[in-house]
Amino acid sequence: MSQPAPGAVMRGAVDLSALRNRPPVPADGEAPAPVGTVPSLVLDVTDDTFASVLEFSRVVPVVVDLWAEWCGPCKQLSPILERVVRELDGRVILAKVDVDANPQLSQTFRAQSIPMVVALVAGQAVPLFTGAVPEQQVREVFAQLLQLAAQNGVAGRVAVSGEEAPAEDAADEEPPLPPLHAEAFAAIEEGDYARAQRAYEQALAENPRDEDARAGLGQVRLLARLQDADAAAVRAAAAEGPTDVDAQLAVADLDLAGGHIDDAFDRLLELFAALPADARGPVRDRLLELFGLVGDADPRVLSARRRLASLLF
Structure with a gap:
């Protein structure tokens, strides 16, 4: 995994000039929000709307999560990224990019393997890591990112419009995971794929029709096989x-x-x-x-x- 080293000289890992020069496309015909105000700390971004995200990166670091619907490791990592970003309370924005729907961004970031996570600081790209990693490791990388951003004059905070609160309230009302699923998720966050696999296998033994457990088991098996692969x-x-x-x-x-x-x-x-x-x-x-x-x-x-x-x- 590559991590931004505090004090490092920033370099653009990818060429963002074409996206930077593209006029932002307002949603529903509305004027774009002023820099410093966002509708949510977690944004779905497209090839056409990415230019506005580059502008936000002059105020706070923008973490770009390159993912796809079919990608099991992406579904394990994305909730961790969203949770950590929300806890930072406006000091970081998360931009989610579906690589299948946005080929230009996928090509720009050279997304040969996903999930791939990149940061934008003052319009420059900084590679963070590839693959699903444990939550503690995500927190450590974000801490280093904030240090790097501050050293480059990006240490602001964005205000969130009233759309954010209902989304968080709705999330709070979601029913808890079944115990074995919760155990599997906890194990995945710790990088203990063997324990996660056992939890999903037990869930399937108790209920062979548990399709979520079946899907989770397949995802964990893939993660385990790729964990130390060269x-x-x-x-x-x-x-x-x-x-x-x-x-x-x-x-x-x-x-x-x-x-x-x-x-x-x-x-x-x-x-x-x-x-x-x-x-x-x-x-x-x-x-x-x-x-x-x-x-x-x-x-x-x-x-x-x-x-x-x-x-x-």
Whole structure:
């Protein structure tokens, strides 16, 4: 993980000039809010509205969360980022970017793997970390970010309009998680994926129809497999062994986590077709697991399922 070092000289990690020069697009025809006032501390940002976020970064650090709906680790990390940002009470803004819906921002930030978290300070990009990390680590990175921002003259606070309070009140009224789900989330925040996996497995044993537990189990398994993975070594092993099942499964995990869903599916389907029938089981099981992570309604999953069925029958 890369962290901003206090006292470091800021450098633009990516070229934001095209986005900086784009006129902000007001929502619903309204004039853009003045710098220093935001409708919420957590903003959904698009290719067209990102220019206004750059302006906010001259007042407070803006943390950019690059995510996607199909990304399990993103769904683990995003609530942590939102919680920490709200606790900082206007000293930081969180800008959420759906990489599938905003290809220009995805390309600008070179989002090869998600979740990817970058900060903007005075219009300059500072890489923070990639992947789901424990909450304590997020807090440490944010503390360093605030120090770095202050050293570069960005130490303000934004005011939040009246839209923020109802959102927080509604969140407070949400029902608590079932005990085993709560245990799994706590374990994930601590980076203890084995304990999270056991909690989800127990939840499924008690209720085989618990789809949230099933989805959570798939996400945790992916996180655990990627936790200590050396991406360069994984890809080198896959290149050297095109029919090495373990190597191809590992690189498919990397592809999926990085948003290259079609690549992951194509790789495993081609491997499945190349293997003898008695060696196909692990590949089929991994495909089904990755289908569940992306979502059965996703057109990429539907297409891959049809291809798998044609290979089976």
